[in-house]
Amino acid sequence: MKSTKHAVRLFAGVAMTALSISAAAQAEEKKTVAYLAPSLDISYWQWVGYGVKEKAKELGMDYVEYTSENSPAKQMDNARTAVTKGVDAIVIGPVSSTSTPPLLAYLKSQNVPIAFAGIGPQPGQTDYTSSVTANNYETGKAQGEFVCKLAKDRGGNQVGMLSLPQDRENAQKYLKGAEEAFKASGCDLAQMLETRGLTVNEAVTQANDMLTAHPDIKAIYGMYDEAGTGAAKVLQTRGLTGKVGIAVADGSPTTISLLKSNAIQGIFFQEAVGQGIDGTQQVFNAISGAPVKKDLALVMPLVTADKVESPEARAVIARVFPPAN
């Protein structure tokens, strides 16, 4: 009886040890990627996260998510927590470009690869694995050309702009590119108004005020999604849908439905999901020793109302937001 008990104990001990070794081996094989979002109350950052998560699943990686609540300090805390928990790589949408130098120094000291998505590191920084962002300057030029064409097609050359806050680097590049394109194409930027709240309601007020002050405006460039939605609403109220053109950057289910109904004439899509996918691929390459592309500046593809149902447009939209939207 005593020897049977002893044998059972011995068997249990051996089994537990075997299970522990197996679990440890599995944990060692399976890598983890952490996604650090600046805030998850903006759909864009949720969509980047979706891209990271889906790509991680495809590559056999675990996925964890942290939100920095728009605080550089919290962002740093999250990075330390992630490293302490043993993540192998980080994909980050930073709170701002200027918040990144201490973060990069810390991750370099810990040998953790990091890819940027959406917003890049501060200019001059090199200690990162990859930066996947939109090419805002070139996209701004393309947007400027398109908006000017919309105005000219409608018998004018005055355009208006509903801008992101100009303290953002991407907004400055959009504006620079667009202004150059307006000049080259013979259009005048009658007025530019900057948002503070990034809400549709604010955009409605601004578009209304802009068209009151400059009734000759024939096309509006919305630098963010809510701007396009607000401008479309104003044109509908004023009976100007189609008579004043609208082009918008980013893209969402709301603006796509407006594009389909021809209330908006073109969307320059920012590939949020695609940036998450590409960023994850680059950090995976870094930890598996494969070649890495350091700077990926994606030009935002234009989809016009007449081509929104085409297979090419569907492929673009699949890289913008998750299918559930």
Added chain:
Amino acid sequence: MTGTRARIAPTEAPPTQIRQRESLFSAYRTEIAIALAIALLALAVGSQVPQALTWGNFANITQAGAPLIIMSLGVLLVVITGGIDLSVGSVFSLTGMVTAQAMANGFGGIAASLIGLGAGLLFGSINGFLVTIAGLAPFVVTLITFAVAGSLAFIVTNGRSMPIGDPDFWLLNSGSLIPGVPNYILFCLVLMIAIEFFLKKMVAGRWFYAVGSSSMAAYLLGIPVKRTKFMAYVASSLLASFSGLLTISYILNAESTAGSSLMLQAIAAVVIGGASLLGGTGTAVGAVLGALMITVIQNGVNLIGINSFWQGSVTGVAILIAVLIDRFSKSRRGAV
């Protein structure tokens, strides 16, 4: 002399009427000053951008200002009782999200609106309960509900903006119950008159001022202090909710952050309108004019093309001037 009197008398108003006019002028001295300031502001903007003085721009201003006006009327009731309501912006957003989500789940516009208003009623009741029964400070209570309602506004749709499903929902804001008068203007006017009448002419309305002037004195006079404060918080949240409904009816889209900037603007409007944050003073007419002044400033900044980041500074200066004028006129009246 007698003959002269006889010639003048028919053209002059009787002394009672003159006294009534004087007392009306005296009672609404601050409001008249704000109305004049708004007119001056509009003329100043109009001198730069002539379109500012068109009917079209008047419509822009009233439409843009309607949600703030309605929210300010609710905040006024709380401020008169000596309290503060920081939760109105979050309740505004939450109402929009809940209503839009209810429509997405198959509810009609009216049922979904009632569900949205239910969110306002719930948060107003929580505020009122915690302030009156639990005895917590209004600032702390409404800071908590500001955070909770703001968080729920994101949770309802996971942070996504929601289109409005009911195709007739725009009628709430832009329809006309009275031909020629858009509903948003009608609602503002009816609410302003009703609240002004309630505060000035009804006993329960006078209790608000008494409670705000001195809760203890009001209590000793037999005024139901707790009930009055409770009603103020419920009314404030309900009006914030209604304001949220009006906004989503206008833009046909609900956003989790839609009301984030409105709370401070509503408090500013009430202060510009002559109410004291210490309680006991304020009028509905003043709150409406305060909200209109903020909207006219925002409109003017946009029309002239000044960087919109300056709006906060300009509004701050307007509040400072309003408070200084109020303080100056009170000290002069005190001296007399």
